[in-house]
Amino acid sequence: MIFVNENFEKLKAGYLFPEIGRRVNAFAQANPDAPIIKLGIGDVTEPLAPAVIDAMHKAVDEMATHQGLHGYGPEQGYAFLRDIIVENDYKPRNIPVDADEIFVSDGAKCDTGNMQEIFGIDNVVAVTDPVYPVYVDTNVMAGRTGEADDAGRYANIVYMPCTAENNFVPELPTEPVDMIYLCYPNNPTGAVATKEQLKKWVDYAIENKAVILFDAAYEAFIRDDSIPHSIYEIEGARKVAIEFRSFSKTAGFTGVRCGFTVVPKELIAYTKDGSAVDLHPIWNRRHCTKFNGVSYITQKGAEAVYSSEGKQQIKETIDLYMSNAGMMRKALTGQGYIVYGGEHAPYIWLHTPEGVDSWTFFDLLMNKANVVGTPGAGFGAAGEDYFRLSAFNDPAKVKEAMDRIAKI
Ligand code: MLT
Numbered sequence: 001m002i003f004v005n006e007n008f009e010k011l012k013a014g015y016l017f018p019e020i021g022r023r024v025n026a027f028a029q030a031n032p033d034a035p036i037i038k039l040g041i042g043d044v045t046e047p048l049a050p051a052v053i054d055a056m057h058k059a060v061d062e063m064a065t066h067q068g069l070h071g072y073g074p075e076q077g078y079a080f081l082r083d084i085i086v087e088n089d090y091k092p093r094n095i096p097v098d099a100d101e102i103f104v105s106d107g108a109k110c111d112t113g114n115m116q117e118i119f120g121i122d123n124v125v126a127v128t129d130p131v132y133p134v135y136v137d138t139n140v141m142a143g144r145t146g147e148a149d150d151a152g153r154y155a156n157i158v159y160m161p162c163t164a165e166n167n168f169v170p171e172l173p174t175e176p177v178d179m180i181y182l183c184y185p186n187n188p189t190g191a192v193a194t195k196e197q198l199k200k201w202v203d204y205a206i207e208n209k210a211v212i213l214f215d216a217a218y219e220a221f222i223r224d225d226s227i228p229h230s231i232y233e234i235e236g237a238r239k240v241a242i243e244f245r246s247f248s249k250t251a252g253f254t255g256v257r258c259g260f261t262v263v264p265k266e267l268i269a270y271t272k273d274g275s276a277v278d279l280h281p282i283w284n285r286r287h288c289t290k291f292n293g294v295s296y297i298t299q300k301g302a303e304a305v306y307s308s309e310g311k312q313q314i315k316e317t318i319d320l321y322m323s324n325a326g327m328m329r330k331a332l333t334g335q336g337y338i339v340y341g342g343e344h345a346p347y348i349w350l351h352t353p354e355g356v357d358s359w360t361f362f363d364l365l366m367n368k369a370n371v372v373g374t375p376g377a378g379f380g381a382a383g384e385d386y387f388r389l390s391a392f393n394d395p396a397k398v399k400e401a402m403d404r405i406a407k408i
Pocket of ligand 1: 040041042043109187
């Protein structure tokens, strides 16, 4: 008899974004003329940068020749991309990362979801609440949690509330935890963490022999130079942190698929008998076994992100999204909403009106304004009474969305 992985039965609901997609499709079918504006899932709307497109076209042409054909590449990524990442993302900030500590992948969602595989099943997972659902769901699937309660909180996960009071940066846990997921700039709240705040976490991880899984997918949206782009800007982090980066939001690669993960060579975990084990070779082993590398064409596109034209073009696109975020903050604040985020991240996190829960607000916005957002409750119990709006859209549509919200 074939047995199912019963951990999947513990999952509370469908994955958040397909669930929203399902509701939006049902609404669109019932209201075919409704001019829906989507500010829900953080999916980009601007075309890829011309430098990226040129590089990908050239790579396609190469692949059409015997000399230029690229078959299986290095699973960890081509040296041309790993080197240029170090030169541009890390060296200018004096961040010590070597090219062979970088693992190129098909995106941060997969890497943040897969990384838990290299850790023991008895580790205690700590997540912020609200949280990007991938961190939680993948640990549920792996069997690292118990059942969920009525609020959707799983047993054996330590939830660290992120509220307006703590500026959406959690306090250190009062009980021992082993795998700590942090995401800054934060999805969904749009908050950022200072160097001092991250230092507390790095010190905690060192002291408690824990690991920090640091999702930096939104670092390109930081507008203030004092805010860290990388966990490795914090002293000691190389011993205790893994960092996830993505070209999805930075360079509009949500449909192209490319990201990378840094696993430093100093990073260790322990066997049950207390012996230290290097994690870099373990992740390398896992990556090479389960992944055949990102396509040459995609990696050439990613390389072009770092060309001088690429950098300029990508900056212009990020500026456009961040100008949307500024417009949204201003409009919503003017309408009386309490608004967070949107200053160093492409997400606005707003408090729903008194007495209106986040799914009710979702329905209200969709029905009355034909605007789609993401209910805060979808990111965890502490997201209830909040609502996320994404700044990824055409400025005219964002303005139209704000005008429509003003009328409800
Ligand atoms: C989001 O909207 O939270 C993200 O786009 C989802 C993702 O990056 O997977």
